[in-house]
Amino acid sequence: MTLTFTPPTARAVPEWIGANADTPVPPRVRVRVFDRKHGRCHICERSIRAGEKWTLEHLIALINWRATTEQPHGNRESNLTVTCDWCLPEKNAADVAQKSKAYATRAVIVFVASERRIRFDLPLPTGDSDKDEKAKRQKWRALLLCIKAKLEGVESKIETFEEAFLAHVVLPDGLTMLQHAKPAIEQAYKSGDMPPLLPGPKK
Numbered sequence: 723m724t725l726t727f728t729p730p731t732a733r734a735v736p737e738w739i740g741a742n743a744d745t746p747v748p749p750r751v752r753v754r755v756f757d758r759k760h761g762r763c764h765i766c767e768r769s770i771r772a773g774e775k776w777t778l779e780h781l782i783a784l785i786n787w788r789a790t791t792e793q794p795h796g797n798r799e800s801n802l803t804v805t806c807d808w809c810l811p812e813k814n815a816a817d818v819a820q821k822s823k824a825y826a827t828r829a830v831i832v833f834v835a836s837e838r839r840i841r842f843d844l845p846l847p848t849g850d851s852d853k854d855e856k857a858k859r860q861k862w863r864a865l866l867l868c869i870k871a872k873l874e875g876v877e878s879k880i881e882t883f884e885e886a887f888l889a890h891v892v893l894p895d896g897l898t899m900l901q902h903a904k905p906a907i908e909q910a911y912k913s914g915d916m917p918p919l920l921p922g923p924k925k
């Protein structure tokens with residue numbers, strides 16, 4: 723049996739590991755992760771443009787990390803990745819879906835109507851005290867009332883289904899119309915130019 727030993731190169735930089743799960747990631751590590759990911763969002767694989775907002779995220783969310791003695795938390799460089807601003811709500815929703823229902827912190831409603839997939843996804847108050855639970859139930863009630871009111875508006879021909887729900891229409895890439903349009907609209911207001919509202923297909 724041959725054992726191969728790879729000596730660490732002089733340029734090898736030790737992995738950054740947070741003192742604990744809440745330790746902020748130092749800027750140099752932030753830059754390192756961005757370079758390692760070639761400046762691309764790990765969800766939509768878009769190259770992040772200069773000046774565009776992005777977030778350093780834990781690939782395995784800290785809430786879902788399986789702690790071991792050697793790796794008690796996931797706040798470490800190898801578990802860090804780059805998420806663009808458009809994809810952030812998706813990542814958060816997926817992490818929360820993975821989390822047990824008892825700790826649910828988002829209200830997510832998905833339904834299909836008028837041949838469109840519609841998604842409402844909003845944060846719920848956190849915590850599990852009686853007061854928090856009451857606030858969560860209140861939020862759910864308000865969400866259902868809001869959807870009901872929109873449907874009533876459509877029924878009464880105040881607006882069309884498309885007008886009432888456009889922002890919440892889910893597109894083939896899993897993002898909502900709002901998530902696609904919001905950065906483009908912000909850009910249009912800043913520059914005065916008309917950008918395409920939806921990006922073209924990936925090459």
Ligand SMILES: [Zn+2]
Pocket residue numbers: 763764765766767768805806807808809
């Ligand atoms: Zn993205």
